[in-house]
Amino acid sequence: MTTIAPSQPARTALDLAPHPTLRDTVDQTLAMAWRAVKKMQRNFEQMFDVTIQPLLFTAMFAYIFGGAVAGDVDSYLPVIIPGLIGQTILTACVATGVQLREDMDKGVFDRFKSLPIARIAPLAGPALADMLRYFIATVLTFGVGIAMGYRPDALGLVAAIVLAVFAGWSIAWIFTWFGTVGRSAQGVQGISLMVMFPLTFLSNAFVPTDTMPTWLRTFADINPVSHVISAIRDLATDGQVTTDVAWAVLGCAAVVAIFLPLSVRSYSRKM
Amino acid sequence: MTTTPETDLAVAAAGLVKTFGAQRAVATVDLEVRRGEVFGVLGPNGAGKTTMLKMLATLLPIDGGEASIFGVDVRRQPHMVRQLVGVTGQYASVDENLTGRENLWLFGRLLGLSSSRASATAGELLERFGLSDAADKRISAFSGGMRRRLDLAASLISRPPLIFLDEPTTGLDPRTRGQMWDTIRDLVRDGSTVLLTTQYLDEADQLADRVAVIDRGRKVAEGTPDELKTSVGSSTLQLRMSQPVDTEHAAVVVRRVLSEEPVLTPEAGGLNVALVDANHAAEVLIALRQSGLSIASATVQKPTLDEVFMAITGHGAEDESTDLTLEVPA
Numbered sequence: 265m266t267t268i269a270p271s272q273p274a275r276t277a278l279d280l281a282p283h284p285t286l287r288d289t290v291d292q293t294l295a296m297a298w299r300a301v302k303k304m305q306r307n308f309e310q311m312f313d314v315t316i317q318p319l320l321f322t323a324m325f326a327y328i329f330g331g332a333v334a335g336d337v338d339s340y341l342p343v344i345i346p347g348l349i350g351q352t353i354l355t356a357c358v359a360t361g362v363q364l365r366e367d368m369d370k371g372v373f374d375r376f377k378s379l380p381i382a383r384i385a386p387l388a389g390p391a392l393a394d395m396l397r398y399f400i401a402t403v404l405t406f407g408v409g410i411a412m413g414y415r416p417d418a419l420g421l422v423a424a425i426v427l428a429v430f431a432g433w434s435i436a437w438i439f440t441w442f443g444t445v446g447r448s449a450q451g452v453q454g455i456s457l458m459v460m461f462p463l464t465f466l467s468n469a470f471v472p473t474d475t476m477p478t479w480l481r482t483f484a485d486i487n488p489v490s491h492v493i494s495a496i497r498d499l500a501t502d503g504q505v506t507t508d509v510a511w512a513v514l515g516c517a518a519v520v521a522i523f524l525p526l527s528v529r530s531y532s533r534k535m
Numbered sequence: 536m537t538t539t540p541e542t543d544l545a546v547a548a549a550g551l552v553k554t555f556g557a558q559r560a561v562a563t564v565d566l567e568v569r570r571g572e573v574f575g576v577l578g579p580n581g582a583g584k585t586t587m588l589k590m591l592a593t594l595l596p597i598d599g600g601e602a603s604i605f606g607v608d609v610r611r612q613p614h615m616v617r618q619l620v621g622v623t624g625q626y627a628s629v630d631e632n633l634t635g636r637e638n639l640w641l642f643g644r645l646l647g648l649s650s651s652r653a654s655a656t657a658g659e660l661l662e663r664f665g666l667s668d669a670a671d672k673r674i675s676a677f678s679g680g681m682r683r684r685l686d687l688a689a690s691l692i693s694r695p696p697l698i699f700l701d702e703p704t705t706g707l708d709p710r711t712r713g714q715m716w717d718t719i720r721d722l723v724r725d726g727s728t729v730l731l732t733t734q735y736l737d738e739a740d741q742l743a744d745r746v747a748v749i750d751r752g753r754k755v756a757e758g759t760p761d762e763l764k765t766s767v768g769s770s771t772l773q774l775r776m777s778q779p780v781d782t783e784h785a786a787v788v789v790r791r792v793l794s795e796e797p798v799l800t801p802e803a804g805g806l807n808v809a810l811v812d813a814n815h816a817a818e819v820l821i822a823l824r825q826s827g828l829s830i831a832s833a834t835v836q837k838p839t840l841d842e843v844f845m846a847i848t849g850h851g852a853e854d855e856s857t858d859l860t861l862e863v864p865a
Contacts, residue, residue, distance in 0.1 A: 280607070280615040288647060295644040303632045306673075375628035375689065378592050380617035381645050533596075 289382040296389020314401035322408040345409035346496035347469030352401045353432040358456040361439030365452040383532045398432030417503030424500035431492045434516035437523035444530040488515035545728040552599030560586045562752040573729040575743030583752040584732035592622045621690030625701045636670040646693045660688040680711035700731040770813045777829040779804035792822045
């Protein structure tokens with residue numbers, strides 16, 4: 265396809281790239297991640313959900329429900345710590361979507377859209393940087409658990425942290441999509457919480473699913489969040505790689521495969 | 536995609552349409568901007584100027600019509616168009632969380648510069664735009680004028696051949712506005728093509744080689760600023776008679792002196808008349824004095840956008856009425 269007459273001066277000539285290359289996309293995503301990290305450093309109150317909340321919730325949930333659910337706090341810890349990691353990461357994922365929406369309303373996003381950059385970069389950059397948030401939340405929750413007497417398998421613990429951060433990154437694409445579709449940050453928050461609560465509570469996060477009515481148990485058992493939590497339990501508590509780990513990874517991959525393209529498409533359309 | 540004469544045009548748009556719900560924000564606008572010129576799009580708030588610019592900059596989908604930038608189709612090749620255009624928005628499109636230097640570095644990286652090249656470019660641009668002292672302050676500490684300058688600097692990182700300036704001086708104080716004008720003139724001297732929107736006739740007059748007047752999503756006139764002003768006179772004489780009953784008599788005197796039809800204003804005893812030369816006001820005043828007509832006040836003003844609209848479209852910039860599409864002789 266000839267796009268420009270041969271008489272054109274060099275600066276507007278044929279060396280225009282029709283699409284960003286993969287290399288460009290990676291560089292641009294890293295630059296956007298850098299921006300997101302700077303933003304985190306300078307708005308530290310946005311980190312409360314992955315710092316103060318895990319500290320507070322872990323102690324609270326363990327002492328309040330421990331006796332009732334598992335007889336005593338010590339035997340509840342192996343159940344509740346992975347459960348709380350699941351819950352905290354989901355909360356952090358909601359913030360990913362809401363903050364993206366807020367960000368997109370700012371003038372600087374007009375510039376991002378007007379630049380010749382890959383459309384995925386403004387979404388993938390913050391998603392990458394938010395892995396730091398999931399990491400902090402996971403490590404803090406495990407830390408509080410260990411301080412309270414939880415004794416995980418050392419190698420399994422590392423694997424569990426990696427899995428938790430990967431799960432956070434994957435599930436965040438659901439909320440990133442909400443962020444690109446929603447009209448306002450409040451709207452995105454509303455929808456996200458409506459999705460987050462069932463995903464969290466209709467799972468095996470806080471109680472064993474066999475105490476639930478059958479219909480509820482069916483949902484809780486297929487809920488990908490349940491698989492992620494089970495996988496974290498198997499890895500951290502028992503140091504074992506079980507089928508739940510495979511299901512968790514597969515489930516996360518499926519979420520990304522669906523919601524990443526949806527997000528990019530809806531972001532590009534919004535222009 | 537065509538390769539023919541259009542490639543001499545920086546912007547070629549035909550029948551551009553944008554619809555928001557039932558409202559047509561841009562209704563079949565044709566626009567041609569030549570390489571190397573400053574083209575002004577003049578119109579009141581809500582006329583569709585920004586919407587039009589956003590469509591050309593790939594920020595809004597085009598609902599109807601065709602547009603190309605240096606011959607590259609905007610709809611089919613948005614990524615290529617983005618490499619040709621630098622956009623400076625109405626509200627500074629810079630990141631509040633970052634410093635001036637960090638902003639420019641980030642945009643440089645996004646545009647494919649190496650980290651050190653991006654730093655060097657950021658430094659040069661900050662220097663050139665007089666922002667070196669504030670370079671490491673966060674944008675939230677920047678004044679309105681500084682933000683606009685930084686925003687413009689950000690649009691120049693990749694040295695795009697075409698620059699869109701959306702109301703570059705709206706909301707700036709007169710001194711800062713003057714500085715911004717100088718900056719824009721420098722850009723043009725460097726050979727950039729500029730498409731700017733403005734609500735101010737004098738801004739279009741100061742900067743633009745050619746102007747299109749936009750009203751309610753339509754182009755109602757196009758020409759050089761001089762042609763535009765000739766249609767309204769270079770200034771307006773506003774008179775108010777001490778005795779409203781004298782108004783008719785005064786109108787006769789004015790008509791005799793200037794061979795120009797005065798417009799009676801709604802307030803009692805008021806009349807306005809266009810002046811080709813502001814100095815002719817003196818002759819009118821002398822003639823009124825000689826006729827024994829007493830004035831309460833007299834002012835000579837440059838024509839406002841409203842008067843341009845009145846002259847071109849027959850209605851004011853704000854009022855609601857018909858769709859007139861008169862062309863100013865070009």
